[in-house]
Amino acid sequence: MSTTTPASAPAKTNRIGLEKSDYAGGKSTLCAGCGHDSVTNHLISAFFKSGLNPAKVAKLSGIGCSSKTPAYFLSRSHGFNSVHGRMGPVATGVKLANPELTCIGVSGDGDTASIGMGGFVHLLRRNVPMVYIVENNGVYGLTKGQFSATADLGTKSKSGELNPFQTVDLCSLAIEMGCTFVARSFSGDAKQLVPLVEAALHHHGTAFIDVISPCVTFGNHDGSTRSYDAVREHIKALQELDFITPFDEIKVDYKEGDGQAVEMPDGSWIRLKKLDQRDHNIKDATAAMTLLHQARDKGEILTGLFYVNENGKDLAETLKLPKGEPLYAMNADKLKPSRDVLIKIMQDFR
Amino acid sequence: MATKVNDFVLHVATANGSGSQSSNNVLVRSLFRMGVPVTGKNLFPSNIQGLPTWFTIRANANGFTSRRTDCDVVVAMNQASAVQDIQSVKPQGYFILTDTIKLTEEQRRKDITIFDVPFKKLADEVSKSAQLKKLLVNMIYVGVVARLLDIDREVMQAVVTDMFKGKATVVESNMNSINVGYKWAEDNLDYKNFPLKAQSVPGGNKNKILIDGNTAGALGWLFGGCTFVGWYPITPSSSLVENFKAYAEKYRKDEKGNNRVAIVQAEDELSSICMVTGAGWAGARAATATSGPGISLMAETVGLSYFAEVPAVIWNVQRGGPSTGLPTRTQQSDVLFTATLSHGDTQHPILFPNDPSECFEFGQVGFDLAERLQTTVFVLTDLDIGMNLWATNEFTYPDKPYDRGKVLSAEDLKKVADYGRYKDVDGDCIPYRTLPGTDHPSAAYVARGTGHDEKANYSESPVVYKKTLDRLKGKYVTAKKYVPAPIIDKQEGAKHGILAFGSTDFAIPEVRFMLTQKGLKTNYLRLRALPFTKEVDEFIERHDKVFVVEQNRDAQMATLLKSEYPAAATKFVSILQYDGMPITPTHVFKEIAAKENMV
Ligand SMILES: Cc1ncc(C[n+]2csc(CCOP(=O)(O)OP(=O)(O)O)c2C)c(N)n1
Ligand code: SF4
Ligand SMILES: [Mg+2]
Numbered sequence: 037m038s039t040t041t042p043a044s045a046p047a048k049t050n051r052i053g054l055e056k057s058d059y060a061g062g063k064s065t066l067c068a069g070c071g072h073d074s075v076t077n078h079l080i081s082a083f084f085k086s087g088l089n090p091a092k093v094a095k096l097s098g099i100g101c102s103s104k105t106p107a108y109f110l111s112r113s114h115g116f117n118s119v120h121g122r123m124g125p126v127a128t129g130v131k132l133a134n135p136e137l138t139c140i141g142v143s144g145d146g147d148t149a150s151i152g153m154g155g156f157v158h159l160l161r162r163n164v165p166m167v168y169i170v171e172n173n174g175v176y177g178l179t180k181g182q183f184s185a186t187a188d189l190g191t192k193s194k195s196g197e198l199n200p201f202q203t204v205d206l207c208s209l210a211i212e213m214g215c216t217f218v219a220r221s222f223s224g225d226a227k228q229l230v231p232l233v234e235a236a237l238h239h240h241g242t243a244f245i246d247v248i249s250p251c252v253t254f255g256n257h258d259g260s261t262r263s264y265d266a267v268r269e270h271i272k273a274l275q276e277l278d279f280i281t282p283f284d285e286i287k288v289d290y291k292e293g294d295g296q297a298v299e300m301p302d303g304s305w306i307r308l309k310k311l312d313q314r315d316h317n318i319k320d321a322t323a324a325m326t327l328l329h330q331a332r333d334k335g336e337i338l339t340g341l342f343y344v345n346e347n348g349k350d351l352a353e354t355l356k357l358p359k360g361e362p363l364y365a366m367n368a369d370k371l372k373p374s375r376d377v378l379i380k381i382m383q384d385f386r
Numbered sequence: 387m388a389t390k391v392n393d394f395v396l397h398v399a400t401a402n403g404s405g406s407q408s409s410n411n412v413l414v415r416s417l418f419r420m421g422v423p424v425t426g427k428n429l430f431p432s433n434i435q436g437l438p439t440w441f442t443i444r445a446n447a448n449g450f451t452s453r454r455t456d457c458d459v460v461v462a463m464n465q466a467s468a469v470q471d472i473q474s475v476k477p478q479g480y481f482i483l484t485d486t487i488k489l490t491e492e493q494r495r496k497d498i499t500i501f502d503v504p505f506k507k508l509a510d511e512v513s514k515s516a517q518l519k520k521l522l523v524n525m526i527y528v529g530v531v532a533r534l535l536d537i538d539r540e541v542m543q544a545v546v547t548d549m550f551k552g553k554a555t556v557v558e559s560n561m562n563s564i565n566v567g568y569k570w571a572e573d574n575l576d577y578k579n580f581p582l583k584a585q586s587v588p589g590g591n592k593n594k595i596l597i598d599g600n601t602a603g604a605l606g607w608l609f610g611g612c613t614f615v616g617w618y619p620i621t622p623s624s625s626l627v628e629n630f631k632a633y634a635e636k637y638r639k640d641e642k643g644n645n646r647v648a649i650v651q652a653e654d655e656l657s658s659i660c661m662v663t664g665a666g667w668a669g670a671r672a673a674t675a676t677s678g679p680g681i682s683l684m685a686e687t688v689g690l691s692y693f694a695e696v697p698a699v700i701w702n703v704q705r706g707g708p709s710t711g712l713p714t715r716t717q718q719s720d721v722l723f724t725a726t727l728s729h730g731d732t733q734h735p736i737l738f739p740n741d742p743s744e745c746f747e748f749g750q751v752g753f754d755l756a757e758r759l760q761t762t763v764f765v766l767t768d769l770d771i772g773m774n775l776w777a778t779n780e781f782t783y784p785d786k787p788y789d790r791g792k793v794l795s796a797e798d799l800k801k802v803a804d805y806g807r808y809k810d811v812d813g814d815c816i817p818y819r820t821l822p823g824t825d826h827p828s829a830a831y832v833a834r835g836t837g838h839d840e841k842a843n844y845s846e847s848p849v850v851y852k853k854t855l856d857r858l859k860g861k862y863v864t865a866k867k868y869v870p871a872p873i874i875d876k877q878e879g880a881k882h883g884i885l886a887f888g889s890t891d892f893a894i895p896e897v898r899f900m901l902t903q904k905g906l907k908t909n910y911l912r913l914r915a916l917p918f919t920k921e922v923d924e925f926i927e928r929h930d931k932v933f934v935v936e937q938n939r940d941a942q943m944a945t946l947l948k949s950e951y952p953a954a955a956t957k958f959v960s961i962l963q964y965d966g967m968p969i970t971p972t973h974v975f976k977e978i979a980a981k982e983n984m985v
Binding site: 096119124127154367378 | 595610660781
């Protein structure tokens with residue numbers, strides 16, 4: 037694979053003429069240095085680059101420090117900060133009522149892997165078309181540092197307790213549940229996370245990104261496997277990513293053997309360049325599972341895009357919802373059967 | 387016994403899963419088509435196969451067709467319940483007994499007439515297949531009963547033909563079985579002197595249909611513009627969604643075969659109500675149907691809908707609680723829990739349809755109110771309304787346009803100076819909402835279950851918080867203007883009032899008839915919604931005593947009334963039935979009579 041067009045200075049406005057500040061949100065109230073704030077910034081960059089109209093985006097979340105962040109990006113988008121653990125089903129309703137919205141959900145590891153586990157796995161099974169981000173710090177930040185279900189076995193809490201339970205690996209779980217876009221990244225890795233989010237925004241189906249996002253207040257001590265130091269020490273990026281939309285001047289010229297490239301349904305591309313000695317085919321779910329299991333056994337935090345399948349049927353398609361005619365906008369002319377229909381139905385009950 | 391025309395209680399005892407449903411349906415529907423006022427209630431167990439189940443039919447020329455426990459005729463097809471069944475026959479009544487059931491001489495009551503019918507032998511005549519015989523034996527008892535009661539055979543033929551539409555052989559085998567029973571009764575029983583008779587009533591049941599409330603509710607959703615359903619199966623509400631799904635398959639397809647509705651069977655009620663709330667927030671007319679345990683699980687999200695002001699409709703088809711309770715029995719015991727469901731100060735509008743016809747009507751009304759008031763609206767029915775057959779008024783076509791409430795489009799926003807999602811602009815405590823996707827710079831806001839100001843920003847300010855709570859209270863008061871008013875029926879000179887709602891209403895006309903015969907006149911208010919409206923205020927004001935009749939142990943509606951009208955608290959006299967069975971006028975009459983020292 038090779039590209040033409042040299043990199044030029046980044047444009048001040050995107051393809052719909054908006055500046056990056058048009059994608060900003062309210063002022064964050066999280067702790068200084070919280071990983072979640074970095075993720076917020078990367079989301080702003082990704083949305084800006086994607087050139088999506090923020091008015092056509094809906095931001096969903098549950099409850100937690102992470103779930104507060106939708107207020108901190110895209111202030112021109114509607115948001116719904118719902119209840120603890122229920123971002124998934126709320127998003128499902130929103131998306132089906134209005135499939136024209138781009139839905140992005142931000143959740144925490146407690147919100148998703150503890151209280152919201154049921155809703156999460158079923159959302160994946162259904163392939164709800166949306167971007168689902170977990171800001172994963174292994175603790176309940178907002179309730180002051182208790183272990184969440186993604187805390188590593190043996191990790192130490194701020195109060196000195198050791199976690200005796202097995203961790204939930206959200207990425208392998210997502211693959212098992214049939215999720216069609218599964219990735220992991222790190223709040224400190226803009227270079228990787230921004231193109232991943234861009235790709236996720238163009239994915240057909242549920243795009244799940246598990247973002248390791250350290251809690252500086254309750255998870256940044258010695259003995260915590262999610263402190264900035266521990267993460268930096270154990271992190272291993274599988275690939276370097278590039279995201280190219282049909283509007284970009286860069287032309288994709290894919291050559292076999294150069295790395296992998298995935299075409300998205302709207303004509304954009306993800307290019308992946310191997311950073312690791314391991315070969316991984318991102319269309320192979322079984323291989324992805326093996327890769328994730330091996331990484332976990334080694335104590336490695338593997339990041340990158342693990343699995344993509346652009347051919348899945350999303351929930352709106354499964355339910356055969358009309359295209360270009362969202363349910364929320366329908367009125368009696370489309371919904372109320374005629375008087376004759378009622379008369380006909382009444383005949384069945386005599 | 388003198389002949390009684392169109393006035394009898396017929397009770398059929400079978401085992402669950404034995405296929406008696408269609409036979410009982412043939413009986414009820416045939417009587418209905420003859421113009422006889424009739425109802426059919428299925429008293430069934432929470433089990434798929436084997437446990438005793440009863441079907442009770444009451445015909446009454448005066449239209450009093452509530453359940454009675456003193457049966458004129460009992461058909462006993464189930465060994466397991468036979469000893470109990472013979473006790474339910476009233477003195478001088480009739481017991482039709484299959485000869486496969488063995489009763490001792492002692493158990494065979496002497497004060498009633500017992501017809502021993504060789505059903506097994508008769509079944510051998512109609513089929514060779516053991517499985518078919520098991521089903522068709524039910525049609526044989528229909529034949530026996532039809533001969534005794536004089537049910538019109540042509541009408542029965544038409545009913546069976548409609549019931550098994552397009553399946554000629556099924557129609558034939560069923561009719562054949564009915565005829566075998568009919569013939570046997572003609573040859574072996576003194577049917578001419580049987581004192582209970584069904585007689586066609588010309589013009590009877592005109593403009594009426596025979597239907598259950600869940601099917602009616604489903605049709606209400608269909609015509610009321612429901613576009614989103616999230617649900618989780620639970621008795622006795624499942625058939626509401628299942629019927630809706632079936633109707634939507636037929637009547638909600640566009641030209642390309644796409645669906646103009648999304649129906650998602652969720653993983654639990656936590657998710658089903660969240661899906662509904664998400665869809666409602668995005669602007670869809672969204673609903674769910676559930677029952678007791680499901681309502682408990684939905685509590686948290688109902689509070690979210692209340693505080694973030696998101697429309698949602700929940701149909702609670704009540705069953706016997708607490709806990710798993712009696713899943714296949716009826717009760718009105720979720721009134722208090724639902725009225726303030728969720729933690730914190732919450733209050734919800736509730737609709738109480740009294741029959742399938744009103745279920746149909748409230749199908750649309752529920753959505754209109756939810757969108758108008760931007761909150762969860764409950765519709766409380768119960769198993770009796772939801773799953774039993776009621777002769778109800780034919781549905782009137784809903785001409786009224788949908789009320790989509792206060793929604794501002796991008797175009798509207800151009801004319802709004804300083805939009806705030808939670809601002810009370812009109813003084814009715816109902817703010818204006820915008821839907822996600824509205825492309826105007828001031829449209830967006832973050833809906834949240836946390837404290838928020840008029841612009842939907844997070845706020846912990848004591849002043850702002852209290853103001854929000856007060857406005858929400860004000861909105862509940864505004865709801866009085868929109869909910870269906872009660873229906874009041876007066877008797878000249880009455881000093882006492884009766885207040886009832888939902889399926890209890892069905893028993894009240896007969897109760898009042900009985901009371902009048904004993905010299906007690908009453909006025910009657912049928913409550914159709916919460917909050918209480920001014921008509922309720924006046925009704926309580928005008929009476930020195932108000933009997934509050936309801937189907938729960940703790941006098942839940944009376945509790946709400948006492949807290950709403952503390953000065954009138956001593957006026958309320960509770961009349962309760964809570965055995966899980968549909969309410970009987972006899973019981974209510976006796977209770978009132980006892981309180982009034984009339985006996
Ligand atoms: C039903 C319910 N139970 C408990 C809580 C308290 N609670 C608030 S946030 C939270 C945990 C959040 O953890 P996580 O999702 O990991 O978010 P973080 O703060 O770590 O970003 C809990 C338990 C709640 N809000 N609701
Ligand atoms: S407590 Fe932790 S997760 Fe919450 S804001 Fe502070 S650093 Fe972030
Ligand atoms: Mg967390």
